[in-house]
Amino acid sequence: GAGVSQSPSNKVTEKGKDVELRCDPISGHTALYWYRQSLGQGLEFLIYFQGNSAPDKSGLPSDRFSAERTGGSVSTLTIQRTQQEDSAVYLCASSPPGTTAYNEQFFGPGTRLTVL
């Protein structure tokens, strides 16, 4: 079946502009995660959605970052007033129900964001 998809694949923007990154999880997956991967670094957790529960936003680095998940499926990560340090690959992952015990996550190909 189809995996996690993300769009756009690459995004170049100017400092100060807002950007929206989209994630389509695998159908039926109830959990959705956003991570940021800066150059030469591992993945940094940003936010976690589980069904209709309130999201875990503990990883968002500033109030310029926000995310929503509509209808328990598609998610959008929004970065307002982008800064050069926001340049990174943004990865989305989803998990099927019943796997929270061992947290099997399926990743998308990511969006490479470049802020000029």
Added chain:
Amino acid sequence: AQTVTQSQPEMSVQEAETVTLSCTYDTSESDYYLFWYKQPPSRQMILVIRQEAYKQQNATENRFSVNFQKAAKSFSLKISDSQLGDAAMYFCAYYGPGAGSYQLTFGKGTKLSVIP
């Protein structure tokens, strides 16, 4: 907070030979999961192998196996009969359900090159 350390930024191996990637972690939890993910140039993270901390037997998946030393908090990945397609970034990750968060904590990765 949990931390994951990969002390080898880069490794290389001759095709058909064996290579071992190192990972150490820090946690106060007794029950947790450890993972190795592969990230090829396509950016998509692929789960290679998973180890449950309460299982003493080391996990294996075909040419991939781990050496899990719980007391030493060490979790190394051994790749046998290395193939050109094994060239990628490898990330070690930790998940502790008792921590109340569903995020994966990643190391900074090891870039593996396979020499023909």
